[in-house]
Amino acid sequence: MTKNVLAYSVSLLILAGAVLLGVTVGTVSISPVVLWNPSADEAAANILWNIRMPRVILAGLVGAALAIAGAAFQGLLKNPLADPYTLGVSSGASVGAVMTLFFGISIPFLGPFTLPVMSMIGALLTMLAVMSFAKLVDRSMKMETVILTGIIFSSFLGSIISLMIALTGEELRQIIGWLLGSVSMRGWPYVRMALPFVLIGSFVLWLKRRELNAMLFGEERAQHLGVDVKKSKMTILIGGSVLTGAAVSVSGTIGFVGLVVPHMTRLLWGSDHRHVLPLSFINGAALLIVCDLVSRTIISPTELPIGVITAFIGAPVFAFIFFRQRKGGA
């Protein structure tokens, strides 16, 4: 019990610290006082609440969504190399987004939100296609079948993206920038758009925490233990896909978070999904907020794509924890 209290306390503290740094540090330094006393500095409060806060929250939501979806997929697929992008949902989302940029699509009343909406539609269509195809191939939907179907769809959709990149002219920079991922200049509307999907998706996955634990021992074993394997599998796949679609559509394909945060969490706090899921959620949010902070401050005023930074910071941190764990023995 004490170990769990410690795990949640440490994780929440880090998240709080990340949020605080995220809203105060930048081209303009803002005193934290402005957080609870906006009248102290009206201009700073304006930057904090209208630019930095939505950006930090969006980064947090995206990081949390990718991390919890990654944790659930790794558990479900019993594959430590699985991540939210394994099923091809992100490729679908990317196709939607790149298509919008390539053809310069703008749906009238959506305006600037055409891109995330198109991206979300791409994600959901891909999810449906992957599931249906997998079910068509193998009625019991074995995990190997699902993974392979995901790979088939990913590569196919990936080639469409490559085709559009190859044929594009001036939108190239925009497309590449989107693919590398960013949470800059999104504002509150994007937060409002992503929030319900992230909350519902995460809650659905959390409901399946015990089933995920059982399924780590194999689908057959899970069935022996009383898990309705088919139903749980579908629920987890859909929950994870919704989270992934939501994250990719608002921020592009940000790598590494969904793969590595669950592993870091497991190494530090054990692999019980009752805790791996919520802790990955918190840690993923914290990591992406920090990465975003670095991406916009390290060579300020130029902003780096966040996807570059996640791996740049995440990989050494992961390597350190991995090394400590294996050498430490416990």
Add this chain to the structure above:
Amino acid sequence: MLEIKGLTGGYGDQDIVKDVSFTVDKGSILGILGPNGSGKSTLMKLISGVLPAAKGDVRIDGVSVADFPAKDLARKMAVLPQLHAHAFAHTVRETISLGRYPHQSGWFSSWSEEDEQAVLQAMRLMDISHYEKTQIDRMSGGEQQRVFVAQALAQDAGILLLDEPTNHLDINHQKELLDTIKKQAIEKDLTIVSIFHDINLASMYCDQLLLLDRGQVVRIGEPHEVVREQDIETVYHTRVSNHPHPELPKPQITLLPGIEREADFHTIRAEEFQISKDMVLYESPIPLKTVSSAVVNAGSGWFRNFMNRHVDAFYNINDSVQEMSDFIELSGLKTTDTVGMMTAVQTQDAIIKEYLGPFGSVVIAVTAGVGNGVDVSKAVERTLRVGTINTWILVNGVLSDEAFIQAMITATEAKTKALQQEQVKDPLTGTIATGTSTDSCLVAATQQGEQLPYAGPITELGKLIGVGVFECTIEALKLYQQAKAKSI
């Protein structure tokens, strides 16, 4: 109660299990036996519902398994599969706690006292409480197996399906595990179905056995009805020999290896016997199958050395077996390889003769002293007195179990006839003695050469034994009388 009716099914269109029916009552264990690929595990999967049945029905207390939702079924039936997969590290406790999954419900359901007790008890039963915090991927195969059995026990279901529960376990833990399971079956009235590779273990622990071959039931019933040489040999395509368990009324089988280093052919000869004032000793280059009533290594077994030791008439040692064993070791022989007898008679007076028959030969060795001749038909109070007739029958041939017993009978009859002929009397009753109070007999055979299934008086072997023992005993008695006359 678990009822299986006409269960048929397999993978795809191919039926691996065909029309299997049986019933297991509460509190009893059914063992499933069968060679590799006979469909044992498939049958388990059909029963547990992991594999849908093509035909037939599995019923728990009259309700079809197909009608249970997954969670309800898991409260009724726990399964221990053969292979265990785990992708990420779990502690022993986390793993066993999963067994409580079917007992938890609702979104936020928490761990109850009942859950906690079930987990603690399962860990205690499997003797893994001290591993509670250990990661299972760092444990040996046998320890992991115990963790998964504990997981199944924690599930607290009335029916247990076990696929080779003793996989990876050493003999101590095999016994402990099966003892525990049997005890649970009796105390908690569990219904247990278990696959076994080890026919002997299955025979010892199961109330019923089912022999499966190519997906079909060959035989079902109590162990003695199923573990029979004929059936086991047909199903497993291997030679076995059936024999009783030394302590339990359960049949056991022994493998008869197909390949064995060809032992040198040996013929027992009378002149190979070493006679000294301390003993008569026969050292065989090959082990002989032996049945005897000796002091050391009595009963049946395979031995190389045969010792008939001379001891003083006043030899009186409480632990004569230990003393005799020490003596054998001192003589430079191994106790594990030697049958040892004693006699107060001068061993130089031993009569050793070879008798030839159409099948081969028999060597008879007799030492006789009749200071305490006894007429067994007169049951009178006796004090122990010195005197022994030790009879050895060493046969060059292959004896059956019956032949060993018949050889003993024939030898005893011939000995009695010799005593009658020599008018040896029971000093207490004054009637003709039938033997002495401490006679020993030994029958040993090379188990090479001719098959000799019987050794009664009408067989060639029986005739040789009868005549041989009679002659040798008479000669030995005469030498004994002479020696006694000289000493007086």
